[in-house]
Amino acid sequence: MNRFENHTVLVTGGSSGIGLAAAKAYAREGARVVITGRDEKALADARAQLGSGTIALRNDAGSVEEAGRLAASLREQDIRLDAIFINAGVARFAPLSDVPESLWDDTFNANVKGPYFQIQALADLLRPGAAIVINGSINAHIGMPNSSVYAASKAALISLAKTLSAELLPRGARVNVVSPGPIATPLYGKLGMDPATQAATAAAIQGQIPLGRFGTAEELASTVLHLSAKESAFIVGSEIIVDGGMSNL
Numbered sequence: 001m002n003r004f005e006n007h008t009v010l011v012t013g014g015s016s017g018i019g020l021a022a023a024k025a026y027a028r029e030g031a032r033v034v035i036t037g038r039d040e041k042a043l044a045d046a047r048a049q050l051g052s053g054t055i056a057l058r059n060d061a062g063s064v065e066e067a068g069r070l071a072a073s074l075r076e077q078d079i080r081l082d083a084i085f086i087n088a089g090v091a092r093f094a095p096l097s098d099v100p101e102s103l104w105d106d107t108f109n110a111n112v113k114g115p116y117f118q119i120q121a122l123a124d125l126l127r128p129g130a131a132i133v134i135n136g137s138i139n140a141h142i143g144m145p146n147s148s149v150y151a152a153s154k155a156a157l158i159s160l161a162k163t164l165s166a167e168l169l170p171r172g173a174r175v176n177v178v179s180p181g182p183i184a185t186p187l188y189g190k191l192g193m194d195p196a197t198q199a200a201t202a203a204a205i206q207g208q209i210p211l212g213r214f215g216t217a218e219e220l221a222s223t224v225l226h227l228s229a230k231e232s233a234f235i236v237g238s239e240i241i242v243d244g245g246m247s248n249l
């Protein structure tokens with residue numbers, strides 16, 4: 001399929017995991033892809049995989065100032081957007097008693113405040129009929145111990161899909177959420193666990209997934225592309241949960 005021919009798509013956090021898989025899927029279907037991230041090397045590696053037409057921008061999704069810079073950089077290059085995948089995010093877990101204020105601030109900056117102001121800054125660059133897909137999480141819907149700050153940040157983000165859909169619809173843009181369950185990505189290696197704890201945690205999580213396995217980044221990407229394409233034009237302000245049955249069964 002070539003659903004994104006002549007389209008330009010922005011993927012925040014497009015240098016790894018779900019974002020990189022989505023960027024590859026958009027590119028395979030004809031899109032010019034813009035990716036962001038903070039790590040220059042990861043961005044360069046991703047661009048090498050995505051092809052020379054890809055634009056890779058170093059940009060911190062947790063900074064309001066950088067949200068403005070991202071929009072200015074795209075405007076300077078005369079880029080207009082047909083889809084945005086608001087995907088960059090951080091996951092840090094700790095029990096209530098051990099959560100420092102910095103964990104709250106870092107999580108809400110990267111997962112809620114930054115994305116909100118990115119959408120504000122980028123709204124004028126959207127083409128009519130554009131789609132915004134937000135990466136939520138099933139943690140917003142389940143009471144998993146140690147996930148309180150992360151879960152609350154994703155619940156706030158999911159809420160934005162409804163209100164921003166209502167506000168952006170007059171511009172011809174719609175906003176939806178894809179909420180993943182456990183997906184095998186490099187994220188789990190960034191939680192600061194030693195290898196044995198990481199393996200035990202993965203096994204414990206896997207035991208809670210009715211399908212008996214982690215999802216793949218490619219499975220997530222296919223839902224992201226569905227929500228970005230014309231075929232989903234009647235889906236507005238909604239959430240699709242992709243979690244192997246974890247939150248429903």
Ligand SMILES: NC(=O)c1ccc[n+]([C@@H]2O[C@H](COP(=O)([O-])OP(=O)(O)OC[C@H]3O[C@@H](n4cnc5c(N)ncnc54)[C@H](OP(=O)(O)O)[C@@H]3O)[C@@H](O)[C@H]2O)c1
Pocket residue numbers: 012013014015016017018019036037038039040042059060061062087088089090091110135136137138179180181182183184185186187190
């Ligand atoms: N994997 C899962 O099981 C799972 C489940 C539910 C939801 N999610 C959500 O899916 C999204 C992607 O996660 P993933 O599993 O694909 O993780 P990942 O492999 O660690 O990728 C995260 C991406 O986001 C970027 N990023 C993180 N913080 C950023 C910031 N402040 N500014 C710009 N870019 C930033 C990272 O690049 P840099 O670090 O170089 O900036 C990287 O490209 C996150 O929002 C996460 O909450 C994941």
